[in-house]
Amino acid sequence: MLKSKILIVEDDAIESMDIKINLENMGYEVSAVTSSGEEALPMISQHMPDLVLMDIILKGKMNGVEVAQKIKDEYDLPVIYLTSNSEEKTLEKAKLTEPFGYVIKPYDIVLLRYTIEIGLYKHKMEKKLESRLQYFKNVFDNAPIGIFHSTIEGKFIRVNKALSSMLGYSTQKELINEVNKLNVADKIYNSPEKRPEFISNAIKDDKWHSYKNEYIRKDGNIMIGELYFRSIRNTDGSIRYLEGFITDVTEQKELEEARMKTEMIAWDRLAEIDGIYDSSPIGLCTLDKDLRYIRINENLARINGFPAIKHIGKTPREIIPTISEKIESMAKKTLKTGRSIMGVEMEGITPSMPGVLRTWIVQSVPFKDIDGNVIGISFSVLEITEMKKAQKELFETVKKLKLSNEELQRFAYVVSHDFKEPLRMVLSFTQLLQSRYEGEFDNEADEFIGFIIEGSKRMERLLDDLLTYSRITTTEEKYSEIDLNKIIEDSIYPLKLIIEENNVEITWDHMPTILINRTQMIHVFQNLITNAIKFRNNKTPKIHISVKLERDQWIFGVSDNGIGIDPHYHKRIFEVFQRLHRRDEYDGTGMGLFLTKKIIEGHNGHIWVESEEGKGSTFYFTLPVENNNI
Structure with a gap:
């Protein structure tokens, strides 16, 4: 079976990448991703997607509503809006394009999948129904x-x-x-x-x-x-x-x-x-202008708790009195305006399940006669009670995970901070023992003392990295507009001795001024420069820091001419405590790139590496031009 193809129009690169990954995990094919409406329209002709996920607020000449209107007029494709806190005026314009749903950002994966599946199914059914109705109309008229x-x-x-x-x-x-x-x-x-x-x-x-x-x-x-x-x-x-x-x-x-x-x-x-x-999995019914049922399918009849035939000629007030006021309000508004009302979430109790509060997504569409006069209202009803329950349980789970993560961060701080003092004492006295009595014992005793000192130093470096991690994840330092040229200079200064000893050549492009955490960004550049020096070969080490602006993000690169990394390990190196070499070859705890990745992600960015063995490495990371979510 062919996968449904989806076009993503989202000007937040991180958001669009996250949506793309989740959609592909769901089994959809993401035919293209773009950040502007101008680029979206030609992409539709090129890729012919089955559905478009459209951010309402887009940068550029066209916003999401204007693009959606063109898609509706020219391509007749289903559009689902991605939105957060849009203005009421914008939402009113969005409704005129008759979207197939809304996904609120930050989005819920389950709701995203449900909205897409319903949008695809509804569009399929509408096209089939439209085809049949058009066929009948052509037969009837001609x-x-x-x-x-x-x-x-x-x-x-x-x-x-x-x-x-x-x-x-x-x-x-x-x-x-x-x-x-x-x-x-x-x-x-x-x-x-x-x-x-x-x-x-x-x-x-x-x-x-x-x-x-x-x-x-x-x-x-x-x-x-x-x-x-x-x-x-x-x-x-x-x-x-x-x-x-x-x-x-x-x-x-x-x-x-x-x-x-x-x-x-x-x-x-x-x-x-x-x-x-009659076989639709969505509840369907039609009311006349007096708000009396003139048609209802079995699905909605079961939701209401009465046989379909018992509905005909009666009003919602007679069938489902506890939620009839909401239904009648939607119906009257549709009759008055002649416009559809899409995606209204409604709660209530029906006779089919007395005492049980249930939730539905309800939509109303004007029902017209052959001359285009509104003579009734058609409703579609989809129950999402279980989905809402799962959503609530997921929220509680995330809340518990957040608390657990905060406790883990505090534990890491206590361990790294409070354990350093006794470890320092062990290291100091062992080194004193070595300086006073080295050679007075046998060679094996001297070797054991060396093992204690080396292990203590490794433990000390590990505790330092844990302390750094806890500070990064709990820092209260404010973000500010800072010149990255100064950040690079401050990163290099503590490394001056190792740079001179290894004749390292470091160059960089002119850097922008952006909103960052100063301490954390110094750690990023310092770690990447230190790694480039550490994993050098027999050539003169050369390091270059580049930057370029691409759409709404800066892309930085730290390139070296060192030993390189096998592509098989490109993802592994960013995991905690992961090392590619023995300790007797290269020193380290395996936390440097893990901490660097955490910092970049905390700045709403993304980090990756491009490298081959023997051909050097380039570590790339992105930072948004406008970091409004920090």
């Missing part, structure tokens, strides 16, 4: 025979072009208006007394009945028509309306065969549409 729906009292509900034409009227609306001033029999029957017999037969059963009948055209001439009609009933057995076909047999009786074929195709398609409606 059939070579007259087709009509009328009330039992003889008022036309709808007619097709062929019927209005054969009766001499220029439009369907003109025919309906003229006939409905009186009724079908009195206005266009040459013998009005025949209609009671027609109606009597229609009431008896739902079979097709046929009669020869004479009709009065608009110009007064008589048309002989072959009339076929039957009754369409409500679920309670009452007649909803009459449907029929009229063939002009004044000159052409042979149209009968074509009429029958057209009739079968049209109603087969309607049956397919009915099947989609």
